[in-house]
Amino acid sequence: MSGRVTSTDVAREAGLSRATVSYVLNGDTRQTIPEATRQRVLDAAERLGYRPYGPARLLRGARSTLVLMLTPGLQHATDFVAAGIVTQLGLALREHGLHLVWQLGTEDERGASVDLAPAVVLSSAGEEEAAFTDLRQQFSVPVRPAFPGLDGFLAGAATAQVEYLAGRGRRVLAYAAPSRPELQPTSEIRWRAIRSTAERLGLPEPLLLTVPDDRAQAGRELASLLDADPAPDAVCAYNDEVAFAVLAAAHDTGVPVPGRIAVIGVDNHPLGPLAVPALSTVESDVTEFVAAFAASVAGIARGEEGAEVLLPERAQVVERAST
Amino acid sequence: MSGRVTSTDVAREAGLSRATVSYVLNGDTRQTIPEATRQRVLDAAERLGYRPYGPARLLRGARSTLVLMLTPGLQHATDFVAAGIVTQLGLALREHGLHLVWQLGTEDERGASVDLAPAVVLSSAGEEEAAFTDLRQQFSVPVRPAFPGLDGFLAGAATAQVEYLAGRGRRVLAYAAPSRPELQPTSEIRWRAIRSTAERLGLPEPLLLTVPDDRAQAGRELASLLDADPAPDAVCAYNDEVAFAVLAAAHDTGVPVPGRIAVIGVDNHPLGPLAVPALSTVESDVTEFVAAFAASVAGIARGEEGAEVLLPERAQVVERAST
DNA sequence: ACGTGCCATTGACACGTGCAAGTAGACCGC
DNA sequence: GCGGTCTACTTGCACGTGTCAATGGCACGT
Structure with a gap:
């Protein structure tokens, strides 16, 4: 040069x-x-x-200040909750003198990591053990899950939905699942949590509604779901986006919300307050997690073991007009 | 080690x-x-x-394969259009053997760049010349704007809105501006484009509606806007999020859409089809830009000058029920 | 027998940095 | 006058890599 x-x-x-x-x-x-x-x-x-x-x-021999975050299959634009967590984590890590770098990861993570030489790698692929160990030897650097305790985090939100609806006197629940195949694994977790919570609270077995992308089709499926016996009086959606689809379907087919069915989502999407009617939702406070996780990652970067920190299981209901 | x-x-x-x-x-x-x-x-x-x-x-002496993207003031979760462009750019750069790294940039970009030693830095702060040259000497590496031609890109969408509405016979336009102060500069660009296009098409001077965060308040402001003489028959929103707020306000105050006013947004937000009524919007195809920009960046990384590539000014209307 | 050309392999240097170990001089106490 | 301590530096090595230039062996033509 x-x-x-x-x-x-x-x-x-x-x-x-x-x-x-x-x-x-x-x-x-x-x-x-x-x-x-x-x-x-x-x-x-x-x-x-x-x-x-x-x-x-x-x-x-200096220690790198870089923390590499790999989230294969997760596009920046797609999952705004994850994006929010990553954003906050980046800020928190900076307090520890570390720099978070979010790489759009597909399979070829090697290339970047060679140039990067990060101190720690956080990978969302780490959940499956196979890919995890594969990464470990690829990096010769500590590799940790990017979203530790994700399953409990996902289940916790669903549990909060059911408990809230039951507390408001709703009895026959339906779960609105997304149709996109890549969301199936996480949807499965929510669905299980909803069924087990319903059982624990003595509610009848919840119904399942997979919400198609087509709006008119969604309306028809919602209508036929409401014909069931016993008919559902509340819908827990996989997330706020699915909840929007349910609200649209209800509006189009003249189903009063929350009169005939209550609808609640997950994530506290910024557009939720602007839905018709305004969407109730469930939100988890991750600030505590982010701070603790950042501290743990900083420890790992220094060569320590790093305390195990998990995403919160508890979730708060944000009550709006749809329930 | x-x-x-x-x-x-x-x-x-x-x-x-x-x-x-x-x-x-x-x-x-x-x-x-x-x-x-x-x-x-x-x-x-x-x-x-x-x-x-x-x-x-x-x-x-090897050339780094890293391209560092700095977007101070732009959170990952916030602007999904920018996030989408960055995501696509990352994929395109990989074809050229480069690795895009998106750093949550505030002021302290130095720290990361020391460890990163990128081949190119793309900075959204580059628009203002002052911060730009400051960065240049901070890096001793080529620094380029992250979103070249952004002004034309923003204005183009607004122009498309007005042309479309005029073509549908709407005459008295209103511009729905966001209230968040950090969006004021970009909103100003849209607003100017809307006025000049309206003038060019011989429409009366457009009205301005700054949409407050509070939904009830937004309803009141919309109602009073409709009392103007001549009364607006269409609303161009700053983006789809603002358009959602306008739709909510219209719904709450019983204003028929598109009967009394047409509403059109910008960005083709994923939730747009689920709005009540489904939201018309405007979208720019960036695939061509992304491919060309990636090639240009790859050239710069090789030490060449790099062709100037600009974001598209042309935008397509996505027609739905709200217009 | 000997230069010539080719093949396979290696020794050595440079890149820019942090830091251990060394050194030259000044000052001090006895 | 001499060993010892302190100050203010400097010399030199190591980190892991890519690559130039050199080397030694072998076959070939004369």
Whole structure:
């Protein structure tokens, strides 16, 4: 490379050795450096616009400040809850002097990680043990799940939905599942939590409604669901997007909400308050988790074991007009 | 570090020199290597699980494959259109052997970039010239705008809204602006485009409606807007989220859509089809842009100048029930 | 027998950094 | 006057990699 300013340049400019420059710039307390010399170095560095070259630093053995987050199958634009968590985590990690880097991961994570040399890798693929160990040996760097305790997190929201609806006197529940196949695994978790909570509370077996993408079709399916005996009086949706579809179907077919059925979603989507009627939902406070998780990751980056931190299972209901 | 497998280890394992190992692993065509030796190296590397150490490579002068995207003020969860573009760009760059890394940027971009040593930096702060040159000297790496031609892109959508509504016979337009202060600059661009297009088409001066967060309040403001003389018969919203707010306000106050006013948004939000009534919107096809931009960035990463590529100005209307 | 050309392989350097170990001079106590 | 301590530096190594230039062996033509 042509134009890189190195610490040798700074040393020459200041009329000192490279070691002295390094000591000053890194604030080494074990050395005694007179203020005059210190200023000479600082001035020279400033004048030349010196920036230490990361790769050389790492090569020398410095610990990387990078945390690499890999979320295969999760597009940035898609899951705004995950995106929110990642955003918050990035801020929290910065407090610990770490830098979160979110890579759009498909299969070829190797390439980036070679250049990145991160201190820690957080992978959402880590849930399945096979892919997990595969990653471990690919990186020779600590690999941890990106969303620890995700199953409990997902189930907790569904549990909160059912408990809330039961508390409001609803008895016959339906679960509105998404049709997209890639969501099937997480939907399955919600569905199980809804059934077991219903059973625990002594409610009849919940019904299942897979909501198609087509709006008119969704209306027909909702109508036929309401013909069941006993007819459902409440719908727990997989998330707020599915809940929007249910609300649209109800509106189109003239089903009063919450008069005939109550509808509740999950995630507290920003558009929820603007639905017709305004959508009740369920939300988990992740600020505590994010702070603890960031601290744990920082520990791992320093070579420690890192406490196990899990996403919250408890979820709060945000009550609006649809229930 | 203790456990790192280096090419020296591989060489020892294979009973060859490090140079030979390097030639084999990098597929250097200028060397003649007998198949037997080649296999010996490959086997040894495989057996030891060798992965080249990126920082050392970079130090030696290799070009980084990383493209760093900095979007201060843009949270991952917030702007799903930008997120979609970034997602697509990441995929496209991979075709060129580059890896896009999206950093949640606030002010402290330095830290990460030191560790990252990217080949190119794409910054959305680049629009203002001051911050731009500041970044340039911070990185000593090519810095380019993350969303080139953004102003034209934003204005184009607004122009398409007005042209479409005029074509459908609407004459008195209102612009629904967001209330969030950080959106004011971009909103201003849309607003200007709407007024100038209306003027060009011979429509009366459009009205301005700043949509408050509170739903009831929004209803009142819409009602009073409709009292104007001449009364508006169409609303161009800043984006689909604002359009949702307008639809909610119209529904709450009993204003028929599209009977009395037509409503059109921007962005083709995934929930748009589920609005009441389904939301018409405007969408720009960015696939062509993304492909060209990725190629340009790849050129810059190779040290070339890089062709100037701009976001599309043309936008297509997605017609639904609200117009 | 000997230069010539080819093949397979290797020794050595450079990249920029952090830091351990060394050194030259000044000052001090006896 | 001499060993010892302190200050203010510098010399030099190591990190892991890619690659130039050199080397030694072998076959071939004369």
